Amino acid sequence: xxxxxxxxxxxxxxxxxxxxxxxxxxxxxxxxxxxxxxxxxxxxxxxxxxxxxxxxxxxxxxxxxxxxxxxxxxxxxxxxxxxxxxxxxxxxxxxxxxxxxxxxxxxxxxxxxxxxxxxxxxxxxxxxxxxxxxxxxxxxxxxxxxxxxxxxxxxxxxxxxxxxxxxxxxxxxxxxxxxxxxxxxxxxxxxxxxxxxxxxxxxxxxxxxxxxxxxxxxxxxxxxxxxxxxxxxxxxxxxxxxxxxxxxxxxxxxxxxxxxxxxxxxxxxxxxxxxxxxxxxxxxxxxxxxxxxxxxxxxxxxxxxxxxxxxxxxxxxxxxxxxxxxxxxxxxxxxxxxxxxxxxxxxxxxxxxxxx
Amino acid sequence: xxxxxxxxxxxxxxxxxxxxxxxxxxxxxxxxxxxxxxxxxxxxxxxxxxxxxxxxxxxxxxxxxxxxxxxxxxxxxxxxxxxxxxxxxxxxxxxxxxxxxxxxxxxxxxxxxxxxxxxxxxxxxxxxxxxxxxxxxxxxxxxxxxxxxxxxxxxxxxxxxxxxxxxxxxxxxxxxxxxxxxxxxxxxxxxxxxxxxxxxxxxxxxxxxxxxxxxxxxxxxxxxxxxxxxxxxxxxxxxxxxxxxxxxxxxxxxxxxxxxxxxxxxxxxxxxxxxxxxxxxxxxxxxxxxxxxxxxxxxxxxxxxxxxxxxxxxxxxxxxxxxxxxxxxxxxxxxxxxxxxxxxxxxxxxxxxxxx
DNA sequence: AAACTTTCAGAAACCGGTTTCCGACTCAAG
DNA sequence: CTTGAGTCGGAAACCGGTTTCTGAAAGTTT
Numbered sequence: 001x002x003x004x005x006x007x008x009x010x011x012x013x014x015x016x017x018x019x020x021x022x023x024x025x026x027x028x029x030x031x032x033x034x035x036x037x038x039x040x041x042x043x044x045x046x047x048x049x050x051x052x053x054x055x056x057x058x059x060x061x062x063x064x065x066x067x068x069x070x071x072x073x074x075x076x077x078x079x080x081x082x083x084x085x086x087x088x089x090x091x092x093x094x095x096x097x098x099x100x101x102x103x104x105x106x107x108x109x110x111x112x113x114x115x116x117x118x119x120x121x122x123x124x125x126x127x128x129x130x131x132x133x134x135x136x137x138x139x140x141x142x143x144x145x146x147x148x149x150x151x152x153x154x155x156x157x158x159x160x161x162x163x164x165x166x167x168x169x170x171x172x173x174x175x176x177x178x179x180x181x182x183x184x185x186x187x188x189x190x191x192x193x194x195x196x197x198x199x200x201x202x203x204x205x206x207x208x209x210x211x212x213x214x215x216x217x218x219x220x221x222x223x224x225x226x227x228x229x230x231x232x233x234x235x236x237x238x239x240x241x242x243x244x245x246x247x248x249x250x251x252x253x254x255x256x257x258x259x260x261x262x263x264x265x266x267x268x269x270x271x272x273x274x275x276x277x278x279x280x281x282x283x284x285x286x287x288x289x290x291x292x293x294x295x296x297x298x299x300x301x302x303x304x305x306x307x308x309x310x311x312x313x314x315x316x317x318x319x320x321x322x323x324x325x326x327x328x329x330x331x332x333x334x335x336x337x338x339x340x341x342x343x344x345x346x347x348x349x350x351x352x353x354x355x356x
Numbered sequence: 357x358x359x360x361x362x363x364x365x366x367x368x369x370x371x372x373x374x375x376x377x378x379x380x381x382x383x384x385x386x387x388x389x390x391x392x393x394x395x396x397x398x399x400x401x402x403x404x405x406x407x408x409x410x411x412x413x414x415x416x417x418x419x420x421x422x423x424x425x426x427x428x429x430x431x432x433x434x435x436x437x438x439x440x441x442x443x444x445x446x447x448x449x450x451x452x453x454x455x456x457x458x459x460x461x462x463x464x465x466x467x468x469x470x471x472x473x474x475x476x477x478x479x480x481x482x483x484x485x486x487x488x489x490x491x492x493x494x495x496x497x498x499x500x501x502x503x504x505x506x507x508x509x510x511x512x513x514x515x516x517x518x519x520x521x522x523x524x525x526x527x528x529x530x531x532x533x534x535x536x537x538x539x540x541x542x543x544x545x546x547x548x549x550x551x552x553x554x555x556x557x558x559x560x561x562x563x564x565x566x567x568x569x570x571x572x573x574x575x576x577x578x579x580x581x582x583x584x585x586x587x588x589x590x591x592x593x594x595x596x597x598x599x600x601x602x603x604x605x606x607x608x609x610x611x612x613x614x615x616x617x618x619x620x621x622x623x624x625x626x627x628x629x630x631x632x633x634x635x636x637x638x639x640x641x642x643x644x645x646x647x648x649x650x651x652x653x654x655x656x657x658x659x660x661x662x663x664x665x666x667x668x669x670x671x672x673x674x675x676x677x678x679x680x681x682x683x684x685x686x687x688x689x690x691x692x693x694x695x696x697x698x699x700x701x702x703x704x705x706x707x708x709x710x711x712x
Numbered sequence: 713a714a715a716c717t718t719t720c721a722g723a724a725a726c727c728g729g730t731t732t733c734c735g736a737c738t739c740a741a742g
Numbered sequence: 743c744t745t746g747a748g749t750c751g752g753a754a755a756c757c758g759g760t761t762t763c764t765g766a767a768a769g770t771t772t
Contacts (some may be wrong), residue, residue, distance in 0.1 A: 019486065019511055020727060032752050037730055042733090045750060059574070064487040068427035071729035073757040077424065092451060100470050109484060110469040114456050128465060130375065131420040155375055230562070235361040237653040252619070263653070270655075293649070299626075378759060388722045393760055400761090401720060425758035429727040 020061035029057035032355035040065070070351050071133070080320060081129035083122065083150070085111040085141030085163065090291065091309060095140050095162055098313025106321050110134070117141075126151055133304040136320045139163070140313075144205045146172075157323035161316035162309065164332055171317045171323065177207055180337030181214035182257050184286045184305050187339055191346075193256035193284050195227050199243040199268060201261025203232040208260050211288065215258055235260070240267020248275050255283055256345075262287035262294035262304055269298050269344070270308045285344040300343035361489055376417035385413035396421070427489070435632025436676060437485035439469040439478065439506070441497030446647065447665060451496050454669025462677050464491070473497075482507055492676045495519065496669075500556070500561045502528075503669035513679035517672035518665065520688055527679065529672045530687045531663035532627065533563055536693030537570035540614050540642045540661050543695055545703075549640050551583050555599040559588040564616050567644065583610040596623020604631050611639055612701075617677050618643035618650035618660055624697060625700070641700040656699035658677055663693050 038044035039054035040063075051166060057063075071077045080103055083175035084092045101111050111134065113125040129137060137158045137173055139150055146166045150158060154261035157171070188196055198215050201208040219226055228250060233239035238286035240263065247254065248271075259265035265287030279300060280283050287295060290306035312335050319329050380394035394400035395410035396419075413419075422452050427433045436459055440448045447667060455464050467490065469481040483494060492513045495506055502522045506514060513527070520528035544552055554571050557564040568586035575582055584606060589595035596619065603610065604627075615621035621643035625635055635656060641649060646662035668691050675685050 019489065021727095033729075036749055037687060038751085041730080044746095045766090047750065050751080058597065064483065066428075066728055067488045068424045068433065070730080071424035072422075072428060072728080072755090072759090073730055075757080079467075088764075096468070097470055100468055104469075110468045111435075112452070112456055112466045113460075114453055127420065132423045134467060229733075263649075267653075293619070298625075377757095384723075390761080391721055391757075395723090401718095403720065406721080422758055425727090426731090427727090427759080428758080429760055431727080586767080 009075065010161070020058075020063045022065065025054065025058045025061055027065050028061065029054040035166040049180040066093075073135075076135055077133050078107055078133045079109045079111060080286065081111045081130065081132075081134045081137045081191070082114055082136060083115055083125055083129075083139050083141075085115050085122065085139065085143065086117050091144060091162060092140050094309040095194075095313040095316075098310035098315075099161065100313075104148045105322070106317075108321070115141075120151065128157070133308070135324045138316055138320055139165075140316075142201075144207075146206075150261075152263070157203055157320060159316045159323065161209050161313060165346060168332060169330050171319055171328065171330055173312055173319060174306065174332065174334055175309070175312060176336050177210050177307070177333040178214040180288065180307065181211040182218050183220040183256075183337065183339040184288070184303075185215050187303070187341065188256045188258065188284055188286060189222055189224075191284065194224060194328065196224070196256045196258055197227040197231070197247055197254045198258050198260070199231045199233070199247070199264055201235040201242060201264070204227040205235075208232060211260055225228040225253055234264060236281075236301060237263050237267035237270070240264035240269075242267075243283050244268040244271035245275070248272075256285070258286045259282060260288055262289045262291045262298070262302060265302055265304070265344075266298045267343040269302070280344050281347055287344075290338075292342050295340070296340065298344065300346075303342045303345040304340050305337050306340050307343075311335065321328035368706075375422070376414075376419045378419070378421065381410065381414045381417055381419050382599045384417065385410040389454075394571045402522065421589055433489050433491075434463055435465045435467060435488065435490045437467045437469055437481070437488075437490045437493045439471055439481055439485075439497075440493050441478065441495065441499065441503065441584060442473050445498060446496050447518060448496050450665040451672075454671075455494055455496075455673040456669075457519065457669040458673035459677070462673075464626035464677070469499075470474070480507065486511070494672055494676055495521075496672075502562075513676060513684060515672045515676045515679065519671060524550055525686050525689060526581050527675055527684065527686055529675060530688065530690055531665070531668060532690040532692050533663070535568050536572040536644065536661040536663065536695070537567040537708075538574050539612075539693065539695040540573040540644070540659075541571050541660070542641060543701060544612045544614065544640055545578055545580075547640065550580060551585070551610040551612055552580070553583040553603055553610045554614050554616070555587045555589070555593040555603070555620055556598060557589065557620070563589075564588060567616055573618050583608055589620075589703070591619060593619050593623035593626070596620035597627040598623075601626040602629035604628075604633075612641070613639060614642045616644055618645045618647045618654070618658060621658055621660070621700075622654045624651050625656075629655070630639035636700050636702055641699075646696050648696075651696070651698065654700065656702075659698045659701040660696050661693050664691065667691065 018295045022036050023033050026033045036054050039046055039051040041059060050081055082096060082099060084103040098245050103110055111129060115122040115125055136156050138161055140161045141157060141163050143163045146164045149165050149167045160170060160172040162174060162262060164174050196219060198212055201211055203209060216226050231243045233243055257268055259268055265285050269285055272279055272283055285302060287302045287304035295302040315335055322329060378392050379389050385392060388405065392410050395402055395407045396414060430502045438452060438455060459466055467485060471478040471481055494515050494517055496517045497519050499519045502520045503525055504525045516526060516528040518530060520530050528540050552575060554568055556568055559565060572582050587599045589599055613624055614623055621641050625641055628635055628639055633639050641658060643658045643660040646660040651658040651660045672690055678685060
């Protein structure tokens with residue numbers, strides 16, 4: 001066996017090491033390129049000794065197959081594109097993490113594309129991804145409504161996550177927000193609340209509308225009316241504070257507020273405390289999103305509906321992988337939400353107003 | 357000219373359209389593959405008419421060159437890997453957005469790798485990226501200290517962003533946190549504050565230590581002492597509230613608190629308000645991070661130090677692109693922070709305690 | 713009209729792998 | 743000793759582009 005000096009990456013000084021090719025491996029092992037390929041991939045029939053010789057040569061050179069070459073004759077890149085339509089925000093992150101994790105487990109690498117809600121950028125990324133021959137695309141983001149399909153009759157599968165495509169034949173995965181809202185209201189009812197108000201985001205926002213309608217509906221099933229009407233506003237703490245003060249001023253008694261977001265709920269909590277109402281003793285509070293920074297820092301910690309976005313991302317990735325393997329799942333899929341119960345709806349001991 | 361029916365992506369029913377190859381383009385244009393390539397890339401000398409014929413054939417077929425093939429003979433992939441060591445968090449996002457944007461402008465696509473602070477995952481991703489022959493790597497994340505280099509003598513350039521590499525020869529880009537802290541203290545001094553306290557995160561966290569030391573130093577330059585000692589704790593609102601109460605109980609008067617994070621500052625604001633101290637009239641408050649959700653929702657809105665992470669990510673990307681083009685910038689680079697002034701240090705009108 | 717440029721397009725090698733096909737060799741049976 | 747089956751490894755085609763090299767046709771010069 002030729003005693004060629006090994007060229008390990010970690011031993012090469014400076015950033016000059018060029019990755020080894022399979023022909024260098026073959027040369028070192030004293031076999032042909034084809035044989036080396038078979039040895040490395042466990043194909044064909046080779047003597048154990050030969051196979052071993054190739055493997056140790058590869059090891060010695062730190063050989064990693066050039067994926068471009070592999071791609072060229074397999075036709076598969078083992079990559080997917082992930083396009084976020086809104087700028088990467090609070091919602092996209094857990095989604096992307098879940099998807100990336102599930103895809104990584106499937107040996108897939110992920111191209112990150114931040115389209116910033118700009119159709120031009122979006123189309124640019126789409127072209128780029130197609131040119132790179134990704135095996136599939138995940139489209140995510142926050143929108144007030146379903147979005148138009150990203151492209152017509154694409155050569156690869158596309159899965160929409162969190163947002164849904166306006167085309168019902170496209171594969172979309174969305175949280176069951178109505179189910180989440182039901183769970184929230186049911187929890188309030190189960191803990192004895194009867195006078196429930198609802199403060200949420202802008203009415204034109206699909207999420208706000210669905211959550212509000214479902215809350216009204218579920219209360220009606222229990223023979224109850226919402227206190228006042230759904231209060232549509234903004235997704236902000238300031239609106240939560242303002243709406244809570246309006247509610248207090250209306251002289252229509254309430255013992256619970258179901259909020260469209262944790263930020264709103266937090267604003268409500270602050271305004272209630274400032275007005276001398278105790279949470280949860282006087283008023284129970286439920287938020288939506290289960291955004292830890294808000295829900296945990298709230299005083300008291302907030303009961304909230306978790307859309308399980310990371311699991312949603314994972315599901316989207318799994319559906320995409322299945323579609324890539326020829327088993328598409330067209331249509332709109334929903335995933336359940338989970339209610340996370342904390343002190344804001346509990347029967348925790350009464351605490352001094354400045355207490356922790 | 358052959359009147360072949362055009363096969364546009366958008367006209368093909370179902371997800372079956374296979375991307376056109378250059379030989380199909382050549383066939384349609386009635387030229388050889390080599391000629392088609394020249395026409396599409398503006399190389400060689402061709403008659404204008406021929407070039408045009410190829411271009412419209414490509415247009416007709418929706419031709420996009422297979423990047424794997426291009427990669428194979430150029431040796432360049434026009435991709436970079438972005439590895440986040442901590443799980444993709446609040447800090448990584450603006451960084452990644454900035455970097456992704458700058459790289460996209462350089463026609464680079466970005467592989468997203470979430471290593472979740474797990475060395476095993478990190479090495480897995482590193483191997484994957486090397487196998488994919490990325491042109492470079494950006495390593496980001498939040499750490500208490502400088503991190504060990506991700507690999508030794510890699511064949512491609514690496515830039516560390518936000519975190520820095522323990523090896524001073526590696527290229528790192530970090531915010532000038534000391535400068536940011538100086539700006540914060542100087543602003544407090546300029547607005548007439550003299551009794552400044554400091555509440556921040558864990559002492560073992562490099563950021564907390566640097567910010568605290570710099571605050572003390574800058575006050576000393578003005579002939580002043582910090583009120584008490586730097587209060588090290590956690591990066592949470594709860595700690596902010598607790599520390600503020602401790603401060604109030606210490607009977608050592610103070611007219612300003614410089615906080616190590618916006619979350620801490622918000623906790624401080626809440627505790628001060630609960631104790632009847634007015635912000636900014638009695639006590640001025642400065643945070644760190646300029647995290648909009650916290651800084652804007654705080655009552656009153658929070659003056660804060662912005663590390664300009666998006667610009668930092670952009671800088672990292674630019675340095676990486678330069679390194680890829682053979683102009684490396686080894687060493688540790690710092691970028692200035694920016695002070696964003698809001699009401700918490702201002703002379704805004706006194707507001708009723710429940711006022712908006 | 714012959715010799716020399718210049719223009720333009722095709723043939724072929726190449727990038728780094730995978731896979732098919734085929735031939736050489738070994739061994740056991742006839 | 744011949745033949746057939748079974749092992750093992752190499753040669754070559756191929757994936758989809760780019761680039762170099764070559765040569766034919768057209769135009770220019772004398």
